[in-house]
Amino acid sequence: MPVDRSPLLPAGDDSAPRIKLVDNMKAALICCVVLYHTAVVYTSADRPESPIPGFSGLMMVLKPVVMPGFCVISGFLSRADLDRRRAMKQWQLATVYVVFQALYFLNNLATYRLAGFPFDALPVQIFYSEVPVVTWFLFALAAWRTLLPVLVLLRAPLRLSLVVAHLALYVDLRMNYQNLLSFLPYFLGGFYLPPSLWALLARPAPRLALGGAFVAATAASILWSWLSPNADGGFAAAFRRVSVTYNCFNGVAPSDEPAACAAADALPKRALFYLASAPLLAGFAAVLPQRHGVWTVPGLMSMYIYLLHPLLITNGLLMKLAFDALSRAYGREVNVWSPADRPSAFAVLAPASLAICALLALPCVRALCWPLVEPPTHLLFRPPPERDGTSPGYSI
Numbered sequence: 048m049p050v051d052r053s054p055l056l057p058a059g060d061d062s063a064p065r066i067k068l069v070d071n072m073k074a075a076l077i078c079c080v081v082l083y084h085t086a087v088v089y090t091s092a093d094r095p096e097s098p099i100p101g102f103s104g105l106m107m108v109l110k111p112v113v114m115p116g117f118c119v120i121s122g123f124l125s126r127a128d129l130d131r132r133r134a135m136k137q138w139q140l141a142t143v144y145v146v147f148q149a150l151y152f153l154n155n156l157a158t159y160r161l162a163g164f165p166f167d168a169l170p171v172q173i174f175y176s177e178v179p180v181v182t183w184f185l186f187a188l189a190a191w192r193t194l195l196p197v198l199v200l201l202r203a204p205l206r207l208s209l210v211v212a213h214l215a216l217y218v219d220l221r222m223n224y225q226n227l228l229s230f231l232p233y234f235l236g237g238f239y240l241p242p243s244l245w246a247l248l249a250r251p252a253p254r255l256a257l258g259g260a261f262v263a264a265t266a267a268s269i270l271w272s273w274l275s276p277n278a279d280g281g282f283a284a285a286f287r288r289v290s291v292t293y294n295c296f297n298g299v300a301p302s303d304e305p306a307a308c309a310a311a312d313a314l315p316k317r318a319l320f321y322l323a324s325a326p327l328l329a330g331f332a333a334v335l336p337q338r339h340g341v342w343t344v345p346g347l348m349s350m351y352i353y354l355l356h357p358l359l360i361t362n363g364l365l366m367k368l369a370f371d372a373l374s375r376a377y378g379r380e381v382n383v384w385s386p387a388d389r390p391s392a393f394a395v396l397a398p399a400s401l402a403i404c405a406l407l408a409l410p411c412v413r414a415l416c417w418p419l420v421e422p423p424t425h426l427l428f429r430p431p432p433e434r435d436g437t438s439p440g441y442s443i
Contacts, residue, residue: 066245067343071335073120074346079113081356082400084181088360089369089381089396091388095287102393104272107286108265110293111324112331115233117184119328122237125192127199131431137189139424144185146419147354148173151180158363175221181357183223183297190227191234198235205239208232209321216295216313225298232321254333261330292316348408351420355407 083093083106091097092106126133152172159166198204208231215228247253275281291301295308295317307313336342345352359365366383373381373392381387406412413420 066242067339068245068248068332068335068337069120069123070339070343070346071337072116072332072346073349074343075331075335076113076116076120077345077349077352078401078404079109080117080181080353081360081404082397083109083113084356085360085396085400085403086393088366088383089373089386090392091386092393093290094386095283095290097388098272098283098286099388099390099393100273101269101390102272103286104269104282105265107272107289108268108327110289111320112327114184114230115324116328116331118187118230118233119237119240121188122191122234123240125195125234125238127195127238129193129196133192135425135428137193138427139422140185140189140192142422142424143354143420144182144189145173146422147182147185148180150419151182151357154358154361154363158361158366161363161367175223180223181353183226184353186224187227187230187234191231195238199238205232205235208235212321213314213317216317217309220298222298226296229296229317233324248329248332249337256333257326257330258333259330261327261334264327264330288316289320292320296320345404345408348413351412351416352404352407354420355412355416356403359403359407 086092086102086106090099090102092099092102095103129137149171156166156168198208201207212229212232215225218228219225220227248257272282272286275283291304291307292313294301295313298308300306300308304310370381370383373387376391377387377389379385387393
């Protein structure tokens with residue numbers, strides 16, 4: 048099967064045939080990202096202390112699938128040689144990181160001020176944010192791809208990355224930067240993923256077995272959360288353990304257990320998280336379509352959706368409208384600190400999330416926002432010198 052190892056950022060000039068399942072997986076993953084973040088902002092579906100029956104079970108399955116899946120695909124689409132074109136793409140990626148860090152800061156400034164809360168306009172927080180932001184992935188991706196030519200020279204890079212990722216539990220890299228080490232095994236795992244695996248997942252027998260197992264696991268988690276949602280035990284206790292483990296990936300320890308990420312049981316929990324991700328990711332891929340269709344478009348626009356959707360779902364005006372509507376529906380004040388906690392809220396937000404994905408995947412969005420997501424940083428570079436009989440060739 049031909050392999051498309053084009054960058055995750057759309058380049059527009061890649062002529063290699065694409066692997067359709069990879070594009071469809073990116074589409075499904077980005078829709079799950081928007082659903083997850085929308086649920087986190089407006090509902091308690093991601094809060095073990097007040098889980099939403101049914102839907103919190105889905106959230107528990109998404110944790111070891113969504114961002115690990117993006118890291119695996121990014122590794123698969125990466126190369127270990129840093130030529131001129133890829134070096135320029137790295138610069139572009141770093142520029143996008145700075146641009147969106149600034150945009151998210153300005154969005155938070157406007158949202159806090161609109162709600163009547165103080166928020167310092169200066170200094171602008173570019174490399175540090177008090178809340179988790181999606182740009183961690185850009186920072187990590189730029190670092191991983193820059194280091195990849197060196198990492199592949201190691202004797203056992205994947206095994207070493209797992210050791211480093213576990214030891215990272217005892218290192219404070221602060222929020223949004225801890226991910227650099229904790230998600231590295233997924234990136235390297237994707238890089239070493241054999242291209243034949245995608246063809247294997249297209250065969251009926253593996254698809255039936257892996258896809259069936261994934262559907263069964265997801266259904267069991269949803270059913271468990273529906274039948275045992277209490278906060279004293281059962282699903283909520285398991286959900287808390289998974290949530291704390293995942294939060295430690297991001298450098299966010301629970302406020303009531305500040306040392307949870309460095310506790311003795313954090314190591315086996317992280318190991319189990321990695322082990323659970325592998326079959327879940329394979330099963331997730333197995334249930335997806337094997338051909339291109341309208342459902343593929345979000346995958347081709349994944350970076351646009353990924354970077355732009357926080358500016359929508361955390362926009363001050365939209366949040367006020369949404370929370371006012373939820374407050375009227377439930378007869379109580381619904382806000383960030385006391386979000387909606389009923390299944391009906393999640394059921395409404397799920398199609399709204401898909402609508403956001405569809406909106407941000409429109410061609411007009413790329414036409415308007417390409418200077419932000421794909422800035423023309425190549426204009427900053429000198430053209431390569433022409434090769435002739437007297438001058439040496441260009442090299443990096």
